[in-house]
Amino acid sequence: WAPIVVEGVMQLERTYTFKNFRLALAFTNRVGELAEAEGHHPEITTEWGKVRVRWWTHAINGLHKNDFICAAKTDALSRD
Amino acid sequence: WAPIVVEGVMQLERTYTFKNFRLALAFTNRVGELAEAEGHHPEITTEWGKVRVRWWTHAINGLHKNDFICAAKTDALSRD
Numbered sequence: 001w002a003p004i005v006v007e008g009v010m011q012l013e014r015t016y017t018f019k020n021f022r023l024a025l026a027f028t029n030r031v032g033e034l035a036e037a038e039g040h041h042p043e044i045t046t047e048w049g050k051v052r053v054r055w056w057t058h059a060i061n062g063l064h065k066n067d068f069i070c071a072a073k074t075d076a077l078s079r080d
Numbered sequence: 081w082a083p084i085v086v087e088g089v090m091q092l093e094r095t096y097t098f099k100n101f102r103l104a105l106a107f108t109n110r111v112g113e114l115a116e117a118e119g120h121h122p123e124i125t126t127e128w129g130k131v132r133v134r135w136w137t138h139a140i141n142g143l144h145k146n147d148f149i150c151a152a153k154t155d156a157l158s159r160d
Contacts, residue, residue: 021121025112028126032105041101041128046108048121 001071003063004054010063011056012071016078021048030077040070081151083143084134090143091136092151096158101128110157120150 001012018024028046031053035041045052055071057064081092098104108126111133115121125132135151137144 021112021115025109028108029105032101032126035101043125043127045123045125046112047123 006054009056009061011054012063012067013052013054014071014074015050015052017050019049021046024049024051027051027078030080031074034070034073034077038066038070038073040066042070042074086134089136089141091134092143092147093132093134094151094154095130095132097130099129101126104129104131107131107158110160111154114150114153114157118146118150118153120146122150122154 001014004011004013016027018027024046028044028051031042031044031051040055040057042056043054053071053074055067055074056062057067081094084091084093096107098107104126108124108131111122111124111131120135120137122136123134133151133154135147135154136142137147
């Protein structure tokens, strides 16, 4: 995960790669299930063969401990 | 749809809004089905309550007639 700044807001970003679009979209859905379970929602960008995930906390316009936890959980999904 | 330029590449971009994350993700999946059916894949960015879609043609680093057709088909999905 790389810390990035988007319009003044610190975020955690990571891009995962896949063999095709379908696998990328399947991962997007798994991250979506995680987001709903956590009640915390990232930005998920799906393209052919890749998914970019960005976690941050809107309420504080930056990073909260929970973002790091969700980033780790996203990694765990990618390893399943 | 707005024409935008991302890293020198002309793209068609539109953002759709939804009442929650689940509806946004459902639309992402419908755009994904369209992409697979067309054999042409956009960038789809899913967030809580919104989905941003960008169509362009990698092979020509820009816009092809097909991108405009896919943009119109994306709109049709959003109206269903």
